[in-house]
Amino acid sequence: MTAPLSLQDIAERLQGYDPQALSASHVTRFLSELVQPVRETETVPILQTLDRILARDVISPISVPPHDNSAMDGFALRGEELSATQATRFRIVGTALAGAAWTGQVQACECVRIMTGAIMPSGLDTVAPQELVQVDNDHITVPAGVLQAGDNRRLLGEDLMAGQPALAAGSRLTPAACGMLASLGLPEVTVWRRPRVAYFSTGDEILSLGEAPREGAVYDSNRYTVHGMLQRLGCEIIDMGVVKDNPAALEAAFREAAAQADAIITSGGVSVGEADHTKAMMKKLGDVAFWRIAMRPGRPMAVGRIQQGDRSALLFGLPGNPVAVMVTFAAFVRPALQQLMGWQAPAVPMLKAKSLETLRKKPGRTEYQRGIVRTNAAGEPVVSTTGNQGSGVLSSMVQANGLIVLGHTQGQVQPGDWVDVMVFDGHL
Numbered sequence: 445m446t447a448p449l450s451l452q453d454i455a456e457r458l459q460g461y462d463p464q465a466l467s468a469s470h471v472t473r474f475l476s477e478l479v480q481p482v483r484e485t486e487t488v489p490i491l492q493t494l495d496r497i498l499a500r501d502v503i504s505p506i507s508v509p510p511h512d513n514s515a516m517d518g519f520a521l522r523g524e525e526l527s528a529t530q531a532t533r534f535r536i537v538g539t540a541l542a543g544a545a546w547t548g549q550v551q552a553c554e555c556v557r558i559m560t561g562a563i564m565p566s567g568l569d570t571v572a573p574q575e576l577v578q579v580d581n582d583h584i585t586v587p588a589g590v591l592q593a594g595d596n597r598r599l600l601g602e603d604l605m606a607g608q609p610a611l612a613a614g615s616r617l618t619p620a621a622c623g624m625l626a627s628l629g630l631p632e633v634t635v636w637r638r639p640r641v642a643y644f645s646t647g648d649e650i651l652s653l654g655e656a657p658r659e660g661a662v663y664d665s666n667r668y669t670v671h672g673m674l675q676r677l678g679c680e681i682i683d684m685g686v687v688k689d690n691p692a693a694l695e696a697a698f699r700e701a702a703a704q705a706d707a708i709i710t711s712g713g714v715s716v717g718e719a720d721h722t723k724a725m726m727k728k729l730g731d732v733a734f735w736r737i738a739m740r741p742g743r744p745m746a747v748g749r750i751q752q753g754d755r756s757a758l759l760f761g762l763p764g765n766p767v768a769v770m771v772t773f774a775a776f777v778r779p780a781l782q783q784l785m786g787w788q789a790p791a792v793p794m795l796k797a798k799s800l801e802t803l804r805k806k807p808g809r810t811e812y813q814r815g816i817v818r819t820n821a822a823g824e825p826v827v828s829t830t831g832n833q834g835s836g837v838l839s840s841m842v843q844a845n846g847l848i849v850l851g852h853t854q855g856q857v858q859p860g861d862w863v864d865v866m867v868f869d870g871h872l
């Protein structure tokens with residue numbers, strides 16, 4: 445594996461990089477240079493592979509289906525014996541059941557009763573569904589024009605052909621993909637190890653659940669939003685709770701996290717406040733950049749690596765405000781963790797929706813407003829905001845079903861203008 449680039453190296457590669465006025469697109473490019481995927485694998489039984497990331501291409505060891513078979517309950521016959529202009533009669537000479545081959549021979553104008561999934565008897569290529577034919581004793585009559593040669597027959601390998609790629613390395617295993625692996629007879633599969641992500645909240649005013657309320661203090665919500673987002677992404681979580689804002693506690697927490705984790709996420713203490721030791725400790729223990737991103741919410745953010753012995757863990761120091769945490773996670777941390785997971789995640793298309801409101805917006809920063817998308821009477825997607833957009837107003841995220849993303853160069857939005865919405869797709 446190549447040695448990771450230092451932050452300085454990455455900064456030099458990015459034209460126009462200014463840590464004090466960083467565009468959202470610079471952040472994305474910076475992180476894609478910074479993150480190196482976890483390269484350890486595990487072999488996992490199929491029932492435990494949902495949402496895991498394939499480490500190797502899967503080449504189909506067999507063809508699915510393994511033989512030509514019937515798609516209908518009915519009668520297998522030779523398609524060339526059908527007439528387009530008059531009914532055709534066939535004599536029934538046997539029955540082919542699913543699970544066993546029918547080995548008899550079929551002469552001219554003979555057919556075989558067949559069940560869905562049963563192997564097509566040799567020489568027969570067409571199935572007349574039983575609803576289409578008249579049966580009298582040991583004969584059927586197929587009316588003219590209802591059936592063509594090849595109908596209702598499934599071909600060997602029409603789903604997957606032996607030797608062909610079935611699933612690509614870097615893809616995430618969906619329920620359909622798990623079923624496909626099973627259809628290939630594979631009892632287990634090789635996936636990337638899940639990244640271990642450590643999280644702690646910082647701040648002397650942050651209360652853990654169970655602590656009595658006190659003046660000036662707030663309960664820790666970031667621990668729970670981050671935990672949920674990491675869980676949905678499929679990371680292994682090292683939950684470190686709240687760490688007090690003193691150097692010894694912070695140092696111990698960062699060292700413990702870096703000793704075990706592939707990535708560390710913190711919230712709080714990355715802005716310009718005076719009582720914060722968080723930034724100083726990040727600087728002391730690693731290679732860390734402190735950014736002011738041209739975005740709202742989520743302006744301050746720390747990024748880099750924390751060293752512990754010969755290990756280093758990625759660091760995402762998120763701002764303390766609860767909405768800023770969720771937005772920076774969705775916009776930047778989630779894609780970076782996908783890269784860490786080895787997931788070649790397809791870009792999720794933005795939904796275009798008509799704004800129902802005027803949205804105040806100045807060019808020169810990216811905004812993520814909390815939106816509620818619905819379909820109007822004309823069948824068009826329309827979006828309104830959730831009201832108070834303060835970066836401490838977590839209820840705005842609870843009410844929203846998407847983030848209205850107003851890009852860097854975008855100005856004011858008028859009612860009826862189309863805007864981009866990052867729909868919460870089950871990950872937020």
Ligand SMILES: Nc1nc2c(c(=O)[nH]1)N[C@H]1C(S)=C(S)[C@@H](COP(=O)(O)OP(=O)(O)OC[C@H]3O[C@@H](n4cnc5c(N)ncnc54)[C@H](O)[C@@H]3O)O[C@H]1N2
Pocket residue numbers: 645646647649650662663664665666667711712713714715716717720742743744762763764765766768835836
């Ligand atoms: N003079 C300036 N002040 C601030 C700036 C700035 O650029 N210049 N940026 C503002 C922005 S934007 C944000 S965001 C915050 C970020 O500050 P910190 O990352 O240092 O975070 P804190 O000050 O520790 O906390 C901010 C806010 O969030 C609450 N918080 C923190 N952690 C949690 C938690 N785990 N659960 C719930 N709520 C939490 C905390 O109580 C504060 O209210 O700085 C602005 N100021």
Ligand code: MOO
Pocket residue numbers: 739740741742743744763765767768835
């Ligand atoms: O990061 Mo802040 O949330 O813009 O208030």
